[in-house]
Amino acid sequence: MESTLQEKNSRTKKMMLWFAMISMxxxxxxxxxxxxxxxxxxxxxxxxxxxTVFSYSTxxxxxxxxxxxxxxxxxxxxxxVAQKLLLWATLGMALLFVYLQFQGFSQxxxxxxYFTGAESSITTSFxxxxxxxxxxxxxxxxxxLSIIMIKxxxxxxxxxxxxxxxxxxxxxxxxxxxxxxxxxxxxxxN
Numbered sequence: 314m315e316s317t318l319q320e321k322n323s324r325t326k327k328m329m330l331w332f333a334m335i336s337m338x339x340x341x342x343x344x345x346x347x348x349x350x351x352x353x354x355x356x357x358x359x360x361x362x363x364x365t366v367f368s369y370s371t372x373x374x375x376x377x378x379x380x381x382x383x384x385x386x387x388x389x390x391x392x393x394v395a396q397k398l399l400l401w402a403t404l405g406m407a408l409l410f411v412y413l414q415f416q417g418f419s420q421x422x423x424x425x426x427y428f429t430g431a432e433s434s435i436t437t438s439f440x441x442x443x444x445x446x447x448x449x450x451x452x453x454x455x456x457x458l459s460i461i462m463i464k465x466x467x468x469x470x471x472x473x474x475x476x477x478x479x480x481x482x483x484x485x486x487x488x489x490x491x492x493x494x495x496x497x498x499x500x501x502x503n
Contacts, residue, residue, distance in 0.1 A: 330480050340446070344446070374488070377489070378486050378489040380402040381482050382486075391472060403458060407458060411455075418444070457485075
């Protein structure tokens with residue numbers, strides 16, 4: 314009976330996460346659709362290029378997904394020291410990703426493009442909205458990652474008890490996929 318309740322609890326939590334990720338996907342689908350529609354405006358920038366630092370941040374977030382995955386693999390194998398090191402690597406790369414994103418914004422501002430005001434353009438305003446909204450979700454992911462790290466150090470997770478870890482990993486991979494989608498989308502639609 315208890316394992317049945319545990320299985321139901323696990324399925325419920327996974328389903329809730331999937332609903333949340335689907336709703337986030339729909340938000341970004343709407344924004345990218347608006348981006349495409351707006352690109353036909355006469356004031357749309359056709360010569361704007363993303364700063365190269367966004368390419369570096371894409372590589373970093375990809376690597377952070379790899380380390381998160383390897384951390385779960387280490388947990389499954391009972392290699393707790395390796396799991397902790399891989400979680401620290403994931404956190405470090407996540408923070409580096411955020412830093413690189415702000416560097417990208419800094420370079421956009423250095424080019425003379427702002428979010429609002431006389432120096433803004435519809436093109437860069439869309440870019441700011443897409444990236445900042447993704448960063449808001451990354452900050453949520455950082456909170457989740459921090460909770461996972463705390464619980465890891467409290468020995469909450471084991472190969473048989475890892476639901477929270479799996480949910481966090483799934484969300485992190487989702488954030489990774491979402492950024493890659495946004496990066497490729499903006500790169501191809503400029």
